[in-house]
């Protein structure tokens with residue numbers, strides 16, 4: 001979704017903003033722009049549909065420079081992708097420049113009111129209404145920070161806003177309203193920054209502050225002031241981020257996605273470091289904030305998430321229910337938020353979100369909080385909003401994920417849910433010690449299992465290349481393999497643009513069998529386990545109807561390879577860990593299919609890394 005970066009200080013703002021916008025590209029965008037306060041006292045706005053490189057060329061041509069500026073990458077919600085709709089937006093008198101991430105729900109009403117009051121609106125966006133509202137307040141003699149505060153008090157919705165005003169040079173104001181995208185404030189000796197994303201400030205500073213809903217940050221070259229929603233000055237603690245700017249480099253890999261797939265073996269090891277005691281066969285999760293008594297008293301667990309994180313949540317629900325014997329279910333956060341769910345203080349709500357900023361997931365958490373549920377966040381990005389809303393956080397430690405399609409964060413998330421399920425089972429006494437020791441011990445072979453799959457990359461590439469002419473694919477699985485099948489299909493859809501569906505194999509006879517033909521290959525997830533025979537029947541049914549089958553099986557399987565067209569072998573593992581392992585070949589299948597189709601797997605069309613609007 002939209003990216004924001006702003007700088008004011010002693011350096012030239014232009015290269016800082018352009019570099020920041022380049023870094024923010026991974027969030028997904030369709031236009032880019034900057035507004036710079038120049039030495040003549042003017043505010044120059046340059047923007048363009050298309051890539052940051054195109055903006056770069058426009059800026060170079062204009063020979064733009066200045067010490068204060070705001071920049072934006074737009075991900076269109078209201079209004080088509082064109083020059084007028086790109087940000088920054090400016091007020092009628094050219095006084096105010098504004099960038100926005102989020103949605104102003106009552107924009108039609110506001111635009112009509114502003115037009116009736118003589119404002120000329122030049123774009124079709126919701127955001128532009130805000131810049132004209134600020135203009136009205138500035139004309140009444142308010143400071144930029146008060147004008148932004150009062151303008152946003154008229155808005156319905158959630159978003160982040162960053163504005164500058166020509167008559168108040170050297171100052172930039174940022175504000176967060178609700179849970180649609182964050183603002184990180186970067187403190188440095190050479191100037192101060194605001195950005196939608198930590199990564200954009202890391203090349204300059206690791207001293208950061210995250211704004212909470214309703215808060216403002218007013219930055220100049222030498223000062224940073226924080227205010228609450230009443231306009232009162234507040235103290236915020238400066239955090240030293242441990243992330244480095246290098247995390248956003250892709251090294252020798254052609255794409256971030258491939259780099260991130262390759263990192264998984266090492267990353268799952270870091271998810272386990274200090275948390276798994278292989279000697280005693282136990283799990284140690286000191287970050288879980290709930291007492292043993294609270295854990296024993298939970299009478300249900302609800303995991304909420306979206307997209308890939310929903311698939312992780314589905315696996316987590318099965319793990320928690322089967323290990324810790326608590327009724328557990330995964331809910332799509334965008335549905336959950338509008339339900340009237342039965343939850344209370346004995347419900348554990350687990351928000352599964354790598355970014356910690358997904359608008360629907362945060363809204364689901366807000367609702368759960370109102371019902372006094374206990375909340376745990378499972379996230380990659382420390383300091384994100386979900387971590388601040390939950391009672392505690394389990395960091396997945398996958399490392400920065402830049403590719404839009406999640407890979408390593410899902411693997412690590414499921415590993416964390418696996419550890420959590422064992423932790424809860426231990427406290428609740430629902431796992432016999434020898435069963436627990438086996439479940440813990442098995443984790444030791446996960447990194448090498450992932451490495452051995454990655455070493456077969458060439459074979460997966462060849463299979464992927466055989467899929468390029470397909471228009472439809474079916475992914476089938478049962479048990480833990482059902483969410484894995486959904487995830488495999490999602491990866492294929494999002495980066496190769498091939499229609500793919502993940503189905504519970506038992507559902508086939510209830511409709512989907514009608515679609516089977518030699519034109520729709522099936523990826524059948526049939527590893528060893530108590531559902532293997534059932535999957536064999538499903539595979540036979542597909543074959544009997546002329547379907548091609550690519551099967552993912554456990555090495556040594558003597559049945560399935562005999563009846564299918566192509567085989568991918570997983571190292572021997574339990575059903576739960578087989579599901580984690582199966583993600584790796586499916587990620588590589590999607591990746592190499594996208595590459596063979598000449599698509600950029602890192603930046604799939606119409607998708608954003610962090611979905612900060614609902």
Ligand code: F6R
Nearest residue numbers: 307308309353354355358405406
């Ligand atoms: C798909 C993908 C998305 C995200 C979803 C939730 O590859 O990455 O489906 O999983 O947008 O994002 P988070 O986990 O940040 O809440």
